[in-house]
Amino acid sequence: MGMTMTQKILAAHAGLNEVKAGQFIEMNLDLVLGNDITAPVAIKEFKKMGADKIYHKDKVVIVLDHFVPNKDIKSAQQCKISREFAKEQEITNFFDVGQMGIEHALIPEKGLIVAGETCIGADSHTCTYGALGAFSTGIGSTDMAAGMATGQVWLKVPSAIKFNLTGKPNKWISGKDVILHIIGKIGVDGALYKSMEFTGEGVKELSMDDRFSIANMAIEAGGKNGIFPVDEKTIEYMKEHSAKNYTIFEADEDAEYDQVIDIDLSTLKSTVSFPHLPENTRSIDNVGEIKIHQAVIGSCTNGRIEDMRVAAEILKGRKVHPDVRTIIIPATQSIYKQCLTEGLAEIFIDAGAAISTPTCGPCLGGYMGILADGERSISTTNRNFVGRMGHTGSEVYLASPAVAAASAIAGKIADPSDIVK
């Protein structure tokens, strides 16, 4: 029996010729990641393990991105733990204010991970790097500690769902719409414990930023990882961003899948997830009249340059609705700078939007856009659970940057094609 793309990467890193779904393995890691929320817990456990040195100073990455620039005294104390640990361990890839970005946008951009590699991150959206043809998955702090100490992780080899993508998406339809559509179709545990392997002719119609956005939300379907085959676009991206050697793994032709789901990208419409689960999706024509108080464009799902460009395309020469606080957060310093050089920042400011330094802030109700009781936000982030962005009586509607920008102008959830005609 053949192996899936994921299984082949796992086998290679576990020193095995073959692995089977359900098998437990201990596997070597090319990258171990943590952030300002999860690293302090991991550092504590690392010490308890009796470890004194991390396994490789270039392979452990800590990014302070959730509550920085330090939002309060308690966060400052937490960040201090990571800052001191990074110094003590001489961690090469430690990113603090001024260099940091939202980790899952920053790490591919810095070329820290390439195709064929393995990564665990103490952040559930670590699955993002599957866009590059790498195996990456979210784990907890104790796993991060074990990874830092040993360079290994224990895993159950996942089975897989194959998503066969065909067709070409229409104007305003992005990777976000693809993944929201899929989550709506299979549910928040539709891919529980499984790999989501995206393949088919339609892949070439998706930009790298689309693919990052899709792989990023595999976890919202319960998936262990989301992964794309390596093609010319992937290779071009890696050449531009990384000096590392990559390895291309392909699924065997006789690989076994639990399920094969066909998605014709040309039929997809802008998609919105209603509160309080990402699976509560509706196409834009079935949204109805939903007034909003806030629009957030950013996050590890949608804070990349293409997201900024599409938002600017819609906001250009227009004004956001006076009742809508519009917050735009480029995910990294480099993307922020590109917003300046390409004139996008000026468009945002002229439209009446606020631009922030990179941070996860509002996505998880940390800071930079907390909602009050009864308030609603359209957001390009990834979760809309009860209380996710603030008060338990507030609501988050997940959508693409195009829908979020259009909605900011309309004051209610809107179809981008109704704004830009």
Place this chain on the structure above:
Amino acid sequence: MIVQGKVFKYGNDIDTDVIIPARYLNVTDPKDLASHCMEDIDKNFINEVKDGDIMVALKNFGCGSSREHAPIAIKAAGISCVIAKSYARIFYRNAFNIGLPILECEEAADKIQAGDEVTVDFKNGTIKNITKNETYQAEPFPEFIEQIINADGLVNYVKNKLKK
């Protein structure tokens, strides 16, 4: 080991944001975290829970963020065991890694109701509902997970490995 306690029952897709809201993730002390456990969906939980009590939920328990603060908060609140139909995968491994016992059992998750008095025998996975006089059988742990449980969590498992 056998534990006994009163049941707190929840539904499907209980996410880590309601188990411990992100606004409290600027601390790591287990007791501090426990003081806000479940508050966004059940304000009474933390006032009513007693050491040894049991949490029962339906499918996909612990979905969402990777925060280990979630099982830490549940454990520090005094919960001795979680029983659910299924778990989100990161929560599942986090629970074993930090030593919060969890069991998968569809029948128990369906039949046990809030307030029932329940005992759990971890050795054979038997769940007894004293209130309803019923017995349910949980799925056995995979062998590899047993090794982590026997080591009393991942910290000791790695500690032993590092010593070798």
